[in-house]
Amino acid sequence: MSMRQILGSLACGAVLLTGAAACSEEPAEKPQTSKSGNSDKADSGTTAGPAPADLLKLGVEQGQAGNFDAAKATFEKVLAADANNKFAWFNLGFIAQSRNQADEAISNYDKALAADASYRPALYNKAIALESTEPKMSIDIYRKVVSIDNKSSTAYLRLGMLLSQSGEAAAARDAFKAAVRLDKRLASSVPAKYRAVPAASSSARAGR
Template sequence: MSTRQIFGSLACGAVLLTGVTACSEEPADKPKTSSSGSSNSDKANGAPNTETPPAELLNLGVEQGQAGDFDAAKATFEKVLAAEASNKFAWFNLGFIAHSRNQSDEAVSNYDKALEADANYKPALYNKAIALESKAPTTSMDIYRRVVSIDDKSSTAYLRLGILLSQSGDDKGARDAFRAAVRLDSGLTSAVPAKYRAGLTTPSSAPADR
């Protein structure tokens, strides 16, 4: 079975400010794993290693999370971090669990740990921006701008940025963001506030990955 790094994402599971859902990217790379599966002490003692490799623990945590057992998943991801303290996927998943429980400060802290391991890890950036929309909208907007600078096809980041810009009174910036979102995915048109829909162009091609 192939390794899956995340079991959920608020980009997929959360409700946008306008009431639609959207998905973030799927991570392209795989978590680091031991090439041998044995520790140095095991080798020295000639004993087999009975510890579960981090990659297998990550898979287990994903399965537990997908089954809705967040307590077990949290404990499993913590075991991953005990072996690999900078595993961005484990930190991201812990952030997702905290975020799903409305523990926004803990979620942001965990997303930050993921970003310490990979400053351009888009799912963590995206979900951190979601977590900060209410309490720190300016920071959230800055993060969405960073997301689209990393991936200019992030249609939902443009959409959420546009909503925050609209709420801040920046109608021009909001209109530009909404135009970019709809250009990438015409299916988001209905999520754009009505007053901004006039003049939006929608492509005939299939929606881009969000």
């Protein structure tokens, strides 16, 4: 699997390292220049280091080029200037998750969420990281994601999978219906027993 495929498969509306397709059809949220990146020294004409927004952009470019070591160092520089920068914490979590370092990823996502409890990309990726070890917690997080954005088709799909595995068939069916309603391309990913039977097929069977 290529690095770009990994980026796309993990992130949901990722602000820095990928687009928004995993979470909704809306364009990816872009990092905004923060006042916290403009120091008094910079205002007074004293030479200062790159602003956090510029470092974030550099980190994105490094990450998208597959140079995760350099990207990690860049995002750490962002945090040295702005310890609560949710974008930097998210991307450090993203890098750790892409390296199968689940505990580190979750810790970084939690720090992003401490800065913004409704930050969808961190919620979504944390839910993915918890699917195999803490499925109930993952379910709760996916439910929070879709409560924040009810167009999160992939979140509905993954929620349906976990609900099905936990024996909540009715809730799983509802989640799958929502996923397919939002993105018909997901229909092939829905387990066969939850797929809607085409009306024509149903009528044909009824007439036999």
